[in-house]
Amino acid sequence: MGEKSVTSLVFGGHSPIAIAISRELALDSRVVHISRQVDSDLCDKFLDLKNIEFFQWNRFVLEDISEQLVFLGKAKVSNLVFAHRYRGNPLETTEIEQFIVEVYFPYLTIMKLYENSQFNETASILFVTSPAARYVVPDQSVMYHLSKASINQLVRILSVKLSPRIKINAISPGSYVLKPRNEEFYSASTSRGKLIREFLPLAEIPSVEDVALLAKFLLKNNLLLNGTILDLSGGYLNKEVSHVLNSFLDR
Numbered sequence: 001m002g003e004k005s006v007t008s009l010v011f012g013g014h015s016p017i018a019i020a021i022s023r024e025l026a027l028d029s030r031v032v033h034i035s036r037q038v039d040s041d042l043c044d045k046f047l048d049l050k051n052i053e054f055f056q057w058n059r060f061v062l063e064d065i066s067e068q069l070v071f072l073g074k075a076k077v078s079n080l081v082f083a084h085r086y087r088g089n090p091l092e093t094t095e096i097e098q099f100i101v102e103v104y105f106p107y108l109t110i111m112k113l114y115e116n117s118q119f120n121e122t123a124s125i126l127f128v129t130s131p132a133a134r135y136v137v138p139d140q141s142v143m144y145h146l147s148k149a150s151i152n153q154l155v156r157i158l159s160v161k162l163s164p165r166i167k168i169n170a171i172s173p174g175s176y177v178l179k180p181r182n183e184e185f186y187s188a189s190t191s192r193g194k195l196i197r198e199f200l201p202l203a204e205i206p207s208v209e210d211v212a213l214l215a216k217f218l219l220k221n222n223l224l225l226n227g228t229i230l231d232l233s234g235g236y237l238n239k240e241v242s243h244v245l246n247s248f249l250d251r
Contacts, residue, residue, distance in 0.1 A: 018083035159227025174233030201235035
């Protein structure tokens with residue numbers, strides 16, 4: 001890439017949220033979308049955009065982080081978005097690799113760029129986290145919970161450690177997010193979709209596009225938000241849920 005300016009870096013590969021954020025940012029700035037596998041399926045998601053390029057990285061080569069960051073060259077980074085979701089074959093990988101992908105590698109990346117003064121003065125970093133950082137989500141693994149809790153604390157630590165040169169925040173989309181693969185499942189025309197909307201205070205399920213718009217707003221505006229974890233849950237995390245239990249007891 002030489003001397004070209006990198007305005008945004010998005011880690012996340014085929015993650016629907018990472019793709020949506022990349023697309024939104026690429027509407028008016030240059031984006032490098034980083035994936036463990038760059039294939040035709042991923043590239044097809046961006047055929048209508050010119051400001052996007054891809055970088056494929058070796059998943060767990062941590063002995064020399066500079067080898068994994070060589071693609072940056074002398075570029076100046078103004079935004080990073082870490083929208084990670086590690087999905088590995090349980091027969092070939094270990095749970096600790098999820099922690100490496102979602103927490104440890106982003107941390108090493110940020111610190112390497114910071115130490116090399118490769119951030120612009122207006123640099124902004126954004127993570128995508130989850131309610132599993134604070135609550136128990138039964139269908140997710142222990143390591144998933146630990147990774148998300150670590151992301152939240154990493155945001156808080158780096159918001160102090162890297163200030164004032166860099167601001168860092170996070171978005172927590174909530175347990176229900178409309179994605180291309182589940183739009184029909186969560187549709188308002190299905191019984192499940194109707195029940196979920198009845199439970200949500202705003203009666204709407206956030207979409208990956210909603211996450212992307214909030215990400216762009218946080219990254220592109222000079223807001224005095226730093227170390228903040230914003231819920232995009234429609235308010236349902238604030239609801240007292242005994243009535244849900246009562247509905248089961250009344251059956």
